[in-house]
Amino acid sequence: MRFVHAADIHLDSPLVGLSRYEGAPVERLRGATRQALAKLVEFVIAEEVPLLLIAGDVYDGDWQDFNTGLHFNSQMIRLGRHGVTVVMIHGNHDADNVMTRRLPLPENVRVLDHRKPQTLVFEELGVAVHGQSFATKAVSENLAAGYPQARPDLFNIGLLHTALGTPGYDPYAPCSMDDLLAKQYEYWALGHVHEHAVLHTDPHVVFAGCLQGRHVREPGAKGCVLVEAEGRRVSTRFEPMDVVRWDTACADVAGATGPEEAVSIWRGAFEQALERAGCLALACRAVLTGNCAAHAALQKDAEGAAALVQNTAAEASRGSAWIEKVLVETGPEIDFEELARSDTPQGDLLRFVEQCADDAEAFAQLEADLTPLTSKIARTGAALPDLDDPEERRRIMREVRDIVLPRLTEQGEG
Template identity: 55%
Template sequence: MIRFLHAADIHLDSPLVGLSRYEGAPVDEVRSATRRALVRLVDTAIEHAVPLMLIAGDAYDGDWKDFQTGLFFAAQMSRLNQAGIRVIMVRGNHDAASVMTRSLPLPENVTILSAKRPETIDFPELGIAVHGQSFATRDVSENLVPAYPAPLPDRFNIGLLHTAVSGNHGSAPPYAPCRLEELVAKGYQYWALGHVHNYKKLHEEPAVIYTGCIQGRHAREPGPKGCVLVSVNEAETVETEFLPLAVMRWEQVEVDAIAAVNRHEVGDLFAEALRAALAQAGELPLAVRVLVVGRTAAHAALAADPERTVNELRALAEDVSAGRAWVEKVKLQTASPLDVEALRDSDTPQGDLLRSLERLAQGPEELAELGLDLTDIEAKLRAVPGSGVTLPDLEDQAAMAALLDDVRELVLPLLDVKETGEGNQ
């Protein structure tokens, strides 16, 4: 039986820009996450006794700050060497040959494929041939696939490639672009891809797989992260299994607040959604981005004091998770349940107000008619050291339009004449 492990996008020691600004952020835990995930990757390879590991680019996040990053990676490769596990890897856009100014010798079990042209490493004893090419520079715009060699006969042929497959790379930069049809037509039995940070199986036979990164690094990389164990039986049937490796998990928790009438009920809905996310994550700690959405009667309370809402949800997360979940950010995207268009067209004071706001947003002439003069207020603010208050530029149409949008959202909840509990306070 043929068996190997496919990993990619380790991004060892990826920097955590700005994380320390967040209150209560588990900085040390997040900072060490990529290292601990790499240890789990090596543990997994040894546990499954695979003879071969493939790394499809971006082992590093860029040039090292110091040699400790390289030393740590080399130490983990040495563990694989001691277990008799060989490693074939290509460089991606983050660890391209031109990017890495530092280097350290790696153990003899590790082979980094050439950046000059595709090459083949043949393992007759394993029945495997690996074909691949590293990035020479960060911005590889050409398609590397056409130059990959033909499959070797009597071998399980693997293509190792860091690439943006057309239509499947999401927000990842379109480096080394190719089409799925090209990969399938190459005649290999397996394509081990890197660059996209989510697990994706693009094709069944041959198997074309993005394994994803081994550890999410920020809120834009939510969900499970890991590697792929590949087994090929005597009938040459390829079986793949995704193995989770992340030591902590990023998640976006969306709270649909449409049924809530006050901030307490929004908190209850958040707690329910967070418990579901915790259950999916198993024992892993969570870093959570909260998105509160919906036309809700609670909008007035949420919009009136967003800082209070954010802190209440942070405290609730601490309580519900027993300290296992940290709220990275809260985005409040709720709206008033009012029929705004009907209210605007109505013959009421509320309708007059909404129509006035719309007219003000149409151009500087409407604003000029108000005769706004902020000179005296600005002078008083300058007289207060460190006030931190800046006044809007009445001549900046874009700034004024954005300000009027904010005013409209603040006013709308106050126009609801129905009794809705705390939502109207």
């Protein structure tokens, strides 16, 4: 018996704010979720799989128009023509109270009830699918606790949208691994967490992950899970379905004497990201780290450094990759401990900066009053630093140290 487990398609996800990025392939990225869904459908058909399970969040929320729903239905009709049954639940993004636009689903698609757990039995497959949709966006009760016990004469699958305690995700439909194992199902098909993970075997408890990464916080391959079962013996195979691969190319550029050399070192990390993406389009964040002589120039001309990175990426990828953001997190090539012990103006300044970083009263002596800038900065949408936060004060003073001292040290040496 074989089936495919997918989740978190987020069809026509709006990718809010993408148009602000210079050179972003907006249309290509906006169409990525549709292309990933088409790849999923083609895969199911090619594998001659009779059953597709979708563990929530087919949509990203209510549609702007009916085209989103029409596109999903057209893909499901393709599956129906090949005898594929689709069973799905609604998650927090497409819960019953979130969606106001509706279209009748094709006959081969079944959505499990949101009022109580529902079981669908497919005698010809020897399968029972148990599950419950979200009635509202924020489901705080343990839905899994109400699922029925396994049918001993069938292969039992639990379909559930939950974080299962995964950090960084809203704790909707909270439950524990013990809650799931107690049902004695052969397979749990989970959604909500966007990283693929096999959390337990015998029985299998699996997050399929999302079908297509939507931003740099969703890096790496995204796709579905092909499941093959013989009795209680289950094997799984993750199958990538994404059409745009998100990644981060981070390089330690220690020793670089200038921006060009620093970016040349970074190119090696970027080429590794290209290799990981394979034939897929790459959307990449560039990060430069390490202490180097190039630090002051990189910080002084951040726009020029970003242009160097983008130009290098275009050359290395032959224009097929897009740099989402450039972060320069380098530091000066200075022995701060030795400088702090020195009887020099630079040493005096460093000691004062370190004192301001750790001492609120010393920081207050700077009399940093941002009141006149508050309204102007607010109109840009940027956030003012919280000067009452010790960590924020330390961050600001470390940045001051890393920018100012290298220049003063060079002048002192001259």
